[in-house]
Amino acid sequence: MALSFDSDFLKKLEYLHVVSKKAFAGQARADRLAPKRGRGLEFADTRPYSAGDDFRHIDWKAYRRLGRLLLRLFDEEQDLPIYLFLDASQSMAEAEKFDQARRIAAALCYIGLAHLDRVTILPFDETMREERAAGQGKGRIFRVFEMLEQMQTGGRTNLADAFKLFAARGRRPGLSVVISDFLDPHGYESALKVLQARGHDVYVVQMASEADRDPGALGDVKFVDTETGEVRDVEVTPALAVAYGKAWQAHTDALHQFCGRYNIGYIRADVERPVEEIILQTFRLGRFVA
Secondary structure, X not given: OOOOOOHHHHHHHHOOOEOOOOOOOOOOOOOOEEEEEEOOOEEEEEEEOOOOOXXXXXXXXHHHHHOXXXXXXXXXXXXXXXXXXXXXXXXXXXXXXXXXXXXXXXXXXXXXXXXXXXXXXXXXXXXXXXXXXXXXXXXXXXXXXXXXXXXXXXXXXXXXXXXXXXXXXXXXXXXXXXXXXXXXXXXXXXHHHHHHHOOOEEEEEEEEOHHHHOOOOOEEEEEEOOOOOOEEEEEEOHHHHHHHHHHHHHHHHHHHHHHHHOOOEEEEEEOOOOXXXXXHHHHHHOOOEO
């Protein structure tokens, strides 16, 4: 897949921020506010002056009024660590689904890069593959396009095992976006809780395609498990097709409800929709970007 965005869409992305429900102290100055007190742009508070403090930040007006030396404190702008977890397991092998997932990852990455946030892309299946730092600055997006184009699907899905490996790396907390179809036979609950337990603000982007929602045919059908290779011959009756659709919807509803219960952001991204519509409309309505 040749991955690219037109200049008009990129300009629209530059006006957006990824919204975190938490505030994280970053490592470098960036285009957002974090709770670290220091030299910055917006006045936050005062505290008593101590020997060794920078006398240039003494509040002399307060001294004339109160007769005490107080130091002016500011909210310092910091970078936000953004982790983009991209499901590259075999269940995502459907071309339209994985292409759409990569487009969404690229768009979110560009928003972060444009505001000097520290973005890391982490493809996974049953393990955590090599993480890829996007760098900083919007000019890095072309390198991101190349990285995403080179990614291949393969392996079975196991979010819990993969995220435990990530947690063991000791990365500092940040905003973690999990882009996946969440068709994991082991479940997704413990995996998302692992990220939360490490202090991350978690968002879920559920990829969904027509092939997931509809068995696609009636009569004798051969189903192949894309991850295990298991083959099963099934007679798809109208009643079975309806039951299949209901089971898939129940899976989606359960994921949505789980996210709501644990204060995890949730977005459903259908592959049939333009990525511009998903980012500029759905993500805004979901208060994921602003």
